[in-house]
Amino acid sequence: MPPKTPPPSSAATRAARDRVVQFSIFLRNKVGAFLDVVRLLQEHQVNVLGTTIEPSADTAIVRVIVSDPDAVEGIFHLHSIPYSTWHLIVVELKEAAHFGEVLTALLAAEVNIYGAYALLTRPNDNAALALHVEDNECAVSVLNGSGFTILSQDDLSR
Structure with a gap:
């Protein structure tokens, strides 16, 4: 068996x-x-x-x-x-200025961004940015370590 x-x-x-x-x-x-x-x-x-x-x-x-x-x-x-x-990562942006901070954090970790766009929905009443990156796991780790919230499909589908 x-x-x-x-x-x-x-x-x-x-x-x-x-x-x-x-x-x-x-x-x-x-x-x-x-x-x-x-x-x-x-x-x-x-x-x-x-x-x-x-x-x-x-x-x-x-x-x-x-x-x-x-x-x-x-x-x-x-x-x-x-x-x-x-599979993308979606990062919550509480302020417009955080956009540059997201890019800076990913650059410091040498994570290449293949594409990005804003979402039409505003989970938690904040902007959200979808990112197609070279390495999702690394990007999530770096962004979490920089204080950013990564949103899940469940977060978006509510």
């Missing part, structure tokens, strides 16, 4: 819930394409919490953070919407 796989630890389960998922959606560059996706998500009670768009001549890559990543994967599969996912 093969050995049983142990159930995930509560720490592993919490870590999975903590991860903020970004979806990169590949859309034709046409009027209303993004609105169609947003309406589809809203039909399933899913909200877009943050977004950025990279347009090109024929297509656009729309990056979104949503309120229910598990539901979105199912919705995208069902509707044949091409996408990829990436």
